[in-house]
Amino acid sequence: MSGPFTLSLQVDNLIPRGDPEETRAIIELWTSAQAHLQNKPFEVQDPGSGKSLSFTLSLKADAALGLMNAVRSQFGSFNAARRERATHADMTLGAVLAVELAAAPDDTSLLGTYHAASVFFQQLYLALNLALPGACQLLATRFIGEQAHRFESQNFDASAFYDARASALEQTWPPLSTLDFVSVWAWLERTGNCESNTAVTPINKVLIDLLKVGQQQNAQSARTALLVANQIELLLGTHRDEDLRTARQRASLIFGPPPEAADGFKVLFQLRQALFKGAHPVRRPALVYHSPEDETVGLLKPHNSGVERSFAVILALLQQLIKENAQAYRFSESLTIDSFNAGEV
Numbered sequence: 001m002s003g004p005f006t007l008s009l010q011v012d013n014l015i016p017r018g019d020p021e022e023t024r025a026i027i028e029l030w031t032s033a034q035a036h037l038q039n040k041p042f043e044v045q046d047p048g049s050g051k052s053l054s055f056t057l058s059l060k061a062d063a064a065l066g067l068m069n070a071v072r073s074q075f076g077s078f079n080a081a082r083r084e085r086a087t088h089a090d091m092t093l094g095a096v097l098a099v100e101l102a103a104a105p106d107d108t109s110l111l112g113t114y115h116a117a118s119v120f121f122q123q124l125y126l127a128l129n130l131a132l133p134g135a136c137q138l139l140a141t142r143f144i145g146e147q148a149h150r151f152e153s154q155n156f157d158a159s160a161f162y163d164a165r166a167s168a169l170e171q172t173w174p175p176l177s178t179l180d181f182v183s184v185w186a187w188l189e190r191t192g193n194c195e196s197n198t199a200v201t202p203i204n205k206v207l208i209d210l211l212k213v214g215q216q217q218n219a220q221s222a223r224t225a226l227l228v229a230n231q232i233e234l235l236l237g238t239h240r241d242e243d244l245r246t247a248r249q250r251a252s253l254i255f256g257p258p259p260e261a262a263d264g265f266k267v268l269f270q271l272r273q274a275l276f277k278g279a280h281p282v283r284r285p286a287l288v289y290h291s292p293e294d295e296t297v298g299l300l301k302p303h304n305s306g307v308e309r310s311f312a313v314i315l316a317l318l319q320q321l322i323k324e325n326a327q328a329y330r331f332s333e334s335l336t337i338d339s340f341n342a343g344e345v
Contacts, residue, residue: 262312
């Protein structure tokens, strides 16, 4: 590949859930992403040769931002637009995201270029949803560009992030906030998450698992539960079934004790154990269906499942690491031996 290469991603289902205030915050976050991601260095591992590929990258999100602002102007919120879309087949909530990549060396293959764009969209999805959980969804996607028919784009849902944030707000634990996009992107760069196709460090394993959670449009699926349990163990350093109490204690050290209604550890670990033993029902993959009623119910339902509550803990743990510019939590155990006082023997 020689010279700049622009690759576009058509996203037919781009608008996430959001009330009027959340809609405003999401648009501001995307605007910050567009401004920051210009001529940024970006390094990935070639999926064919395994060598490092270095790019200079620019995000082109004008169409997406134009759609978001138009939706806000017409409907007042993303939630209202999503309800309207469910009843009108001719209404679109899609737009094109594009990325311009300048690659070195010049012999970068087409596969390497599409891979770099794909990893970039993954990183964008992570950054936006770590800054404000639920701020980015990339559904019903397809590539547009040279030989695009040879490459399948990836889909990522925002529901798990949105539901986790709703759970944290309802239960007032753990603390979740809106972070600055620039800080989140800089933290992700420091993890080296994009530079290898195989995650080795605990923090990068957690980040890759976040992507896998996003690929599950059924946030209550068995796979989501297992992924969330695995992330809890990686972040809190627990690795045995009996470490449930340790996980709760360590989360309490960071955020304070969870209210009973927010404590999803027991439910999550019981579910994981049932899945391992084959005692949990196996459900058929469901047809994805959109209706105005579903959009309303999704906003009004209580967000108190073990998976939602535990995923909120994961997001809060990651946000705290971002704030502290850190990559891991280290828990130490201390021992004190009390001597007899004089005269006690």
